[in-house]
Every structure is written in C-alpha cells, then in structure tokens.
Amino acid sequence: MVRYIIKRILYIIPTLFIVAFLIFFLVHLIPGDPALVILGEDASPENVKVVRETLGLDKPLYTQFVLWIGKVGMGDFGRSIFTKRPVIDDILERFPVTLVLTTLAMIFSLLIALPPGIYAAVHHNTRKDYTFMFCTILGVSIPGFWLGLMALLFFSVKLGWFPTIGFVPMWEDFFVGFRYMVLPSMTLGLFMAAVVARMIRSSMLEVLRLEYVTHARAKGLGEWKVIGKHALKNAFGPTLTTIGIQYGMLLGGAVITETVFSLPGLGKYLVLSIYSRDYPVVQGCILFFALTYMVINLVVDILYVYFDPRIVYE
Amino acid sequence: MRSGMRILVILAVVCMIGFGQGDGLVGAASKRGGEIKVGTNADVSAVDPHVSTSVPNAVVLNHIFEPLVCYGDKLDFVPVLAERWEISSDYKTYTFYLRKNRLFHNGREMVAEDVKYSIERVMDPKTGCPFRSHFGKIESIEVVDKYTVRFHMKESNAGLLSILAYEHPRIAVIPKEEVEKQGGVFNHPVGTGPYAFVEWKPDRYVLVERFEKYQPLPGPMNGMGGARIPYVDKIKFIPIGEKEVATMALLNKEIDFLLQVPFKSVEKFRKEYSKKGIVIEEIPGLAFYQIFFGFKKPITKDVNFRKACAYAIDRDMVAKAATRGYCAVNSSFVAVKNQYHTPYHDTWYKKDIPKAKALLEASGYNGEEVILYTSKKYPMMYDQALAVQSELATLGVKIKLEVVDLPVLIKKFTSGDYQMLSFGLGAKPNPNLAYIVLKMNGFLAENPRMRELMGQASKTLDFETRKKAFEECHRLVYENVPAIGFYNYNYFNAYHSYLKGFKILPTNMPRFWGVWLEK
Numbered sequence: 128m129v130r131y132i133i134k135r136i137l138y139i140i141p142t143l144f145i146v147a148f149l150i151f152f153l154v155h156l157i158p159g160d161p162a163l164v165i166l167g168e169d170a171s172p173e174n175v176k177v178v179r180e181t182l183g184l185d186k187p188l189y190t191q192f193v194l195w196i197g198k199v200g201m202g203d204f205g206r207s208i209f210t211k212r213p214v215i216d217d218i219l220e221r222f223p224v225t226l227v228l229t230t231l232a233m234i235f236s237l238l239i240a241l242p243p244g245i246y247a248a249v250h251h252n253t254r255k256d257y258t259f260m261f262c263t264i265l266g267v268s269i270p271g272f273w274l275g276l277m278a279l280l281f282f283s284v285k286l287g288w289f290p291t292i293g294f295v296p297m298w299e300d301f302f303v304g305f306r307y308m309v310l311p312s313m314t315l316g317l318f319m320a321a322v323v324a325r326m327i328r329s330s331m332l333e334v335l336r337l338e339y340v341t342h343a344r345a346k347g348l349g350e351w352k353v354i355g356k357h358a359l360k361n362a363f364g365p366t367l368t369t370i371g372i373q374y375g376m377l378l379g380g381a382v383i384t385e386t387v388f389s390l391p392g393l394g395k396y397l398v399l400s401i402y403s404r405d406y407p408v409v410q411g412c413i414l415f416f417a418l419t420y421m422v423i424n425l426v427v428d429i430l431y432v433y434f435d436p437r438i439v440y441e
Numbered sequence: 442m443r444s445g446m447r448i449l450v451i452l453a454v455v456c457m458i459g460f461g462q463g464d465g466l467v468g469a470a471s472k473r474g475g476e477i478k479v480g481t482n483a484d485v486s487a488v489d490p491h492v493s494t495s496v497p498n499a500v501v502l503n504h505i506f507e508p509l510v511c512y513g514d515k516l517d518f519v520p521v522l523a524e525r526w527e528i529s530s531d532y533k534t535y536t537f538y539l540r541k542n543r544l545f546h547n548g549r550e551m552v553a554e555d556v557k558y559s560i561e562r563v564m565d566p567k568t569g570c571p572f573r574s575h576f577g578k579i580e581s582i583e584v585v586d587k588y589t590v591r592f593h594m595k596e597s598n599a600g601l602l603s604i605l606a607y608e609h610p611r612i613a614v615i616p617k618e619e620v621e622k623q624g625g626v627f628n629h630p631v632g633t634g635p636y637a638f639v640e641w642k643p644d645r646y647v648l649v650e651r652f653e654k655y656q657p658l659p660g661p662m663n664g665m666g667g668a669r670i671p672y673v674d675k676i677k678f679i680p681i682g683e684k685e686v687a688t689m690a691l692l693n694k695e696i697d698f699l700l701q702v703p704f705k706s707v708e709k710f711r712k713e714y715s716k717k718g719i720v721i722e723e724i725p726g727l728a729f730y731q732i733f734f735g736f737k738k739p740i741t742k743d744v745n746f747r748k749a750c751a752y753a754i755d756r757d758m759v760a761k762a763a764t765r766g767y768c769a770v771n772s773s774f775v776a777v778k779n780q781y782h783t784p785y786h787d788t789w790y791k792k793d794i795p796k797a798k799a800l801l802e803a804s805g806y807n808g809e810e811v812i813l814y815t816s817k818k819y820p821m822m823y824d825q826a827l828a829v830q831s832e833l834a835t836l837g838v839k840i841k842l843e844v845v846d847l848p849v850l851i852k853k854f855t856s857g858d859y860q861m862l863s864f865g866l867g868a869k870p871n872p873n874l875a876y877i878v879l880k881m882n883g884f885l886a887e888n889p890r891m892r893e894l895m896g897q898a899s900k901t902l903d904f905e906t907r908k909k910a911f912e913e914c915h916r917l918v919y920e921n922v923p924a925i926g927f928y929n930y931n932y933f934n935a936y937h938s939y940l941k942g943f944k945i946l947p948t949n950m951p952r953f954w955g956v957w958l959e960k
Binding site for chain 2: 158159160161163164165166171172173174175177178180181182209210211212217220221276279280283284287290291292293294386387388389390391395396402403404
C-alpha cells in the first residue's frame with residue numbers, strides 16, 4: 128500500500144509536466160493579446176510593441192515555455208501581468224476560500240442527499256421514490272446563478288439573516304466567517320446533493336438486490352441494520368467516486384457561486400484571468416487545479432480500500 | 442473693556458467667515474467621521490498607478506494621488522499640485538510652479554524632483570507603463586529649483602496639459618524612496634492625496650483612510666481639483682461583479698454607494714427604491730459608442746457602401762435600443778457636452794432608404810455577407826450591433842454578427858482587420874484623442890487633410906483655432922463615414938440619502954472628498 132502511494136505520487140511529476148506543456152501552448156493559442164487588453168483603445172502598434180517586450184511576449188513561444196517551466200520547477204509561478212503580484216501568493220490566498228466553500232457544500236450535500244437517496248431506494252417504484260426523483264431532477268436543473276440570486280433575495284434582503292456581499296475568512300473569525308459561507312455553500316451544495324442522491328439511490332438499488340442482503344434479512348437482522356451496515360457500505364464505493372469527481376471539479380471552479388456571492392475564490396480568479404489573457408495566472412491556476420485533482424483521486428483510491436476490502440493495491 | 446470688545450468682534454468675524462464658507466470649522470467638524478462603502482463593478486487590477494489603466498483602478502487611485510493639473514467641471518485645466526504654469530509662445534517649454542508643503546503620506550514634502558522622477562518612470566520602458574508613448578513628445582524634464590519643474594518638448598506641442606489631466610491618476614507623482622523600498626513593484630502606493638492607502642485584499646476590497654496631514658486647497662470643488670476635504674475617516678471600495686447583487690447590497694445598506702446603475706434598473710430605482718431613501722443621479726457622459734468600418738476589407742472600404750449604411754440607419758432607434766434612451770444622440774467624435782461641440786457637429790445623415798439604395802448599388806454590393814464584430818462584455822456594444830443588423834436588413838445588406846470576447850475584439854479594433862466593428866470609447870475631453878483612433882481602421886492613412894487638421898489642433902491652445910479644426914474634422918468624417926457614431930450615454934450612480942455632498946461628473950469618475958455621512 129505504501130509503495131503504491133509512493134508510486135502514485137511519483138507519477139504526478141511527469142503528469143504535471145505534460146499538463147504544464149499542454150496548458151502553456153493552449154493558453155497561448157487563444158486569440159487575443161494581454162498587451163492589447165492592458166492598452167485598450169490606446170493600443171497603437173508602438174505601445175503594443177513596448178508592452179509585449181516588457182512582458183517578454185516578444186520571445187519565441189518555446190523560449191517563453193522553457194523560462195516559465197524553469198521557474199515553476201523552483202516554485203515560482205511568475206507574477207500576474209496586471210496586478211504584478213506573485214501568482215503563487217494569489218493562489219494560496221484564494222484556494223482556502225474555494226476549499227472551505229466546496230467542503231461546506233459537500234458536507235451540506237451529503238447531509239441532505241444520503242438519507243433521502245437511501246430512503247428512495249428502499250421504497251423503489253413507490254410514490255415516495257417518484258417524488259424523490261422529481262426533487263433531484265429539479266436540483267440538477269435549477270441554474271446555480273438563479274438559485275443564488277433567489278437565496279440572496281429571500282434570506283438576505285427579505286429576512287436579513289445573511290449578508291449579501293463580502294467575505295470573512297473562517298480561520299480569522301469562525302462564526303462571522305461561517306455566516307458569510309452559509310448561503311454560497313447551500314446553493315452549491317444543493318446541486319451536488321441532487322447528483323450524489325441519485326448516485327446513492329441507484330447504487331443502493333443494485334446492492335439491495337444482491338444475495339448477501341437477502342441472507343442478512345433471512346438471518347433476522349433488523350431492516351435498518353441490513354441497510355445501514357451491510358448495504359450502504361458496499362453501495363458507497365461508486366458514490367465515493369462521484370463525490371471525488373464533484374469535489375475535484377468544484378475545487379477547480381465554483382465560479383458561478385463565487386461570482387454571485389462576491390467570494391474571492393480561485394475559480395472566479397481563473398475565469399477573470401482568462402478574459403484578460405493573464406497568462407501566468409491562467410497557467411499557474413490550471414496547474415494547481417491539476418495537482419489538486421490528482422491528490423483527490425489518490426485520496427479516493429485509498430478510501431476505496433476501506434469501503435471495499437477486496438481491493439488490494441500492489 | 443475696549444480690548445475685550447475687540448476680541449469679541451474678532452471672534453464674531455472669524456465665526457461668520459467660518460460659517461459663511463459652509464465648510465467652516467464647526468460645520469467641518471460635524472461632518473467628519475464614518476466609513477463609506479462603495480460598490481464598484483470590478484476589482485482593481487493593480488495599485489501602482491504607472492502600470493494600471495482600468496477605470497476601477499482610477500476610481501480608487503484618484504483618492505490617493507494628485508495630478509499637477511486636472512480637468513475642472515467645465516473641462517478647463519485646473520491646477521492641483523502645480524500652483525500655476527507658464528507655457529512658452531512656441532509651445533516647446535512648460536514651466537510648472539509647485540505648491541509648497543504638499544506632503545506625501547510618508548510625511549515627506551513633494552518637490553520638483555518627485556515630478557521629474559515620476560514622469561521619467563512613466564517614460565522608462567522598464568516600468569512597463571502602457572501609455573508611455575503619450576509622453577513621447579517630451580524631450581527632457583528639468584528641475585529648475587525645489588518647487589519649479591520645466592518640461593522641454595521635442596517640437597511645438599500644445600497637448601501636454603491635456604495629457605497630464607487626462608492621464609491622471611495614471612501619471613501620479615510618487616516618492617522615489619517608496620518605490621525603491623518596495624523593490625520597484627509599488628504595491629503599497631504612497632501619494633499626496635486626501636486619502637492614504639491601507640490595504641488591498643484582492644477581490645474583496647481596497648481600503649483607504651483619511652490622511653490627517655492633508656491640507657485642502659481653498660475654494661470650491663472643481664472637477665477633480667479645487668478643495669478636496671476628506672470628511673469620512675475611511676473609504677472601502679468593494680468589487681461586486683453582479684449588478685443585481687450590488688443592488689441588493691445597496692438596499693441592505695451593506696454598501697452606501699453604487700457606481701454605474703445599469704439602464705434596465707433606472708426606472709426601478711426611480712419609482713421603487715427612491716422610496717427607501719436611495720438617490721439616483723444622472724449626468725450626460727462623454728463616452729461614445731460607434732460602429733467602425735474597416736478600410737482594408739472589401740465593400741466596407743467603398744465610401745458609397747459606408748454612406749449607404751449611414752442613410753439606412755436610424756440613429757435614434759439604435760441609441761434607444763442600446764441605452765433605453767438614456768443618452769444624447771451624437772455622431773460626432775466630439776461629445777455633446779464637450780466645449781468644442783458646436784451645432785455643426787450635429788450634421789449627420791437622415792434616414793433615407795431610396796438614397797441608401799442608390800449608394801448601395803453604386804458600391805457594387807451584391808448581397809454578400811458583411812461581418813460585424815461585437816462582444817457581450819458590454820451590453821451596449823452588443824445591443825447596438827443587433828439594432829444595426831436589423832436596420833441594414835431593411836436595406837438588403839446581410840450582416841453576420843460575430844460575437845467574440847473583449848481581447849479578440851480589441852485585437853480586431855487595433856489591427857483594422859474587420860469589415861464592421863461595434864465598439865465604445867471612453868471619455869475624451871481632448872477631441873484629438875478621439876479622432877486619433879481613426880488611425881486604426883485606416884482612415885487617417887488615407888486622409889492627409891485630417892492628419893493636417895489634427896496636427897494644427899495639437900499645436901495650439903487657442904479655442905477658436907481648435908474649434909474650427911475640429912469642425913472640419915467632423916466634416917471629413919461626415920463625408921467619408923469611417924464610423925457611425927450613435928450616442929454619448931448617460932451615467933447613473935445610486936446612493937443612500939444619508940450620504941451628502943456627492944456630485945457626479947461628466948467623466949463619471951466619482952470623488953468622495955467633500956462627501957460626508959449624515960446618519
């Protein structure tokens with residue numbers, strides 16, 4: 128197991144290099160030029176030339192790549208073309224925001240997704256199951272943008288329970304920070320809950336049909352013990368994969384939620400940087416996301432062993 | 442007894458003077474305090490004034506820095522850090538006499554060396570200042586004495602004052618030692634303005650606080666100049682990307698001031714939110730929106746085609762579609778509220794489909810698709826493109842809308858590589874800075890007379906000479922139709938009625954000095 132983990136960690140290095148290579152060249156293939164974005168309507172050819180030279184964009188692409196990857200190898204992701212701040216500082220400042228948002232959303236989604244998902248599977252093809260299915264379809268269909276605005280309108284403007292804008296880090300003031308995160312994480316969590324609930328329902332349906340469940344019932348075990356102890360643990364494996372993928376995706380871009388709730392998260396930062404062609408930021412963020420995704424996948428793979436002891440890594 | 446009376450009389454006079462000015466000692470003291478939270482539509486992209494160009498940056502940095510000279514309410518030049526200036530008769534030498542005792546936020550007095558250092562930093566390619574070429578006409582900067590600085594121009598040039606005023610706060614006077622202390626990056630700006638920088642939390646806020654040693658100039662506020670009295674203790678600029686959310690935040694009193702209310706919300710603010718103590722202010726702006734024609738591409742390089750389009754488009758309809766009517770229809774590059782806008786600038790084509798059809802036929806247009814580039818980044822850009830497409834359809838011109846993101850649109854705009862392009866230009870108090878953009882679509886290269894007129898206007902500050910030159914520029918634009926201008930749109934800002942003393946400017950650059958809270 129330990130050897131497996133070390134091997135997986137070592138695989139991350141060449142994978143990251145390939146990702147870095149692809150990101151760099153793909154980002155530079157996007158039409159548009161940061162020099163023109165900086166200059167706007169003042170972009171005379173002379174001005175553009177000067178700005179491109181200053182930013183090092185006049186050098187051949189492969190030279191730019193070698194210079195960049197060399198710095199990345201030393202832990203230096205460069206500086207933002209616009210803010211002049213070190214990219215790594217910005218990433219490390221914004222990532223915790225997205226991490227907290229996504230984690231709270233995940234906890235919220237699991238809390239509201241697992242019980243009804245299991246309940247619907249147990250009451251398969253009944254009115255309760257159909258109601259559940261309708262609710263989950265609604266959950267995945269409601270646009271996050273609209274839901275966020277409605278939540279703000281009702282809970283913040285009408286009831287005055289939560290702030291509409293702003294952010295206080297929970298690690299600075301836990302309770303105040305939590306108040307700022309309730310609406311965004313609920314909005315984000317609702318979509319995730321719908322996906323997770325559907326997944327747990329279908330996994331449970333499969334497991335509940337297996338012989339060992341019938342055997343457990345025949346032994347005289349109580350229904351909730353059969354479901355809670357025997358069926359759920361086996362059904363949770365595929366759901367864990369879904370949770371892992373969802374979590375990884377959201378860490379890489381809970382953009383809409385971050386935008387609606389004015390949160391200084393990483394997803395919003397990346398999107399704005401793409402619009403302004405801030406190459407070092409785009410490259411740095413995507414590379415960071417790739418790394419995060421790989422780590423989450425590794426964690427999910429390790430957790431599999433707990434949920435399914437038949438899995439052995441060599 | 443006599444001396445006691447004298448003292449009383451003196452005290453009474455002092456008090457009368459104080460109260461009479463409105464910002465007297467007692468009045469000013471009662472206005473001090475509190476924090477204003479300003480909702481902006483985007484975060485600042487940088488706090489080093491010499492490398493930042495965006496409007497949100499200027500909104501913040503205007504409070505931290507002061508220019509030598511700025512635009513007043515009537516777009517005239519108003520001295521700020523400079524007390525006065527002298528210009529040689531050949532417009533080759535500008536001498537600025539600086540005010541004394543203007544302190545940087547680090548406590549040091551601003552002197553002529555700082556002006557020289559700052560402008561030279563702007564002109565140094567290593568700084569990466571995007572508007573460096575605007576100062577390309579400066580040959581050298583000479584420090585005459587501690588409070589006198591002289592600019593020597595390479596050739597006769599009357600545009601220095603307008604560049605200094607227009608580019609503020611991008612050419613802010615900064616202290617060299619602070620830049621050196623910060624390793625050249627200057628992410629903790631230090632200026633001479635009424636507010637000092639406290640911190641920038643990216644995507645959260647920029648906080649500035651009153652500079653206690655700031656000495657406001659005498660007299661009333663005048664544009665970005667005049668008296669800058671910092672009443673409130675702190676100003677927090679909060680970026681809120683979504684206007685709906687910003688409106689909710691205003692209603693919830695989480696922000697006190699909302700910059701740029703979208704047109705679609707104006708009626709709601711006026712009818713509904715005004716009952717909740719929210720004031721909405723409107724002012725005719727100086728910014729433009731146009732459709733440009735590319736001079737390098739087939740069909741749009743033909744003047745008959747361009748004129749046909751001008752005859753076919755109902756400008757009022759386009760302006761209404763894009764701004765809901767909150768604008769002044771204007772096809773001139775000189776804004777309606779600009780001092781150089783004369784009735785002649787209202788000359789433009791009236792909708793006349795038979796004439797348009799005749800010109801279209803003369804152009805040799807045979808039903809091919811014409812591509813019109815636009816972007817959804819700014820709703821007006823997209824909405825006017827849709828309206829133009831619909832208007833030209835009545836003429837039988839097939840317009841294909843190509844919607845691209847802003848960097849691509851800017852690339853197209855600056856290269857002139859397009860047939861038609863929907864665009865907007867910021868406020869240009871100096872019309873020469875508006876006409877110069879016609880270089881990009883190829884019009885200036887084809888029209889030596891236009892270049893000559895712009896050259897004439899740039900070599901003098903004589904109002905009549907410049908006015909005549911700009912009128913002729915408009916005539917040439919009218920005759921050649923390199924672009925069809927539609928409107929100067931109005932600005933709307935909303936704020937709570939407890940915020941007093943705010944006055945919107947035609948450049949829509951908000952200033953929060955002279956503003957106080959009456960809660």
